[in-house]
Amino acid sequence: MLASCPYFSKEPALTDEGGRLGLWVMQQALTELDPADMRIIDPLRRTFFSPQTTPLQGNEETIFRENYKSLIGEWERLKHE
Numbered sequence: 001m002l003a004s005c006p007y008f009s010k011e012p013a014l015t016d017e018g019g020r021l022g023l024w025v026m027q028q029a030l031t032e033l034d035p036a037d038m039r040i041i042d043p044l045r046r047t048f049f050s051p052q053t054t055p056l057q058g059n060e061e062t063i064f065r066e067n068y069k070s071l072i073g074e075w076e077r078l079k080h081e
Contacts, residue, residue, distance in 0.1 A: 003030055004039040004048075014042055017063070019049030024060035 005026060007014050014022075030038070040049040064069045 002037045002039065003033050005039050007040055007042045008044065010044060013045060014040070014049070015051075016054055019054045020056055021060055021064050021067075023049060023051060023054065024056055024064065 003026060005022060007022075019040050023035070023038055026040075027035045028040050035051050038051065042048065
């Protein structure tokens with residue numbers, strides 16, 4: 001079974017790192033599916049990310065957590081302005 005997640009944002013374009021992070025998140029959430037069958041599809045740019053074209057590097061969890069902490073910090077800052 002193929003699992004796909006569309007990306008429809010005109011800007012910014014999804015980077016390779018963003019594609020890897022998205023694939024990592026999908027693999028964490030959809031454990032019953034084969035990671036090799038996962039895709040993030042960017043129809044606006046007619047491209048996609050898969051484990052074959054954008055392999056994980058092993059640091060995705062660290063990057064994801066750093067980005068998440070940064071977003072929480074920004075949210076807290078905006079709430080108190």
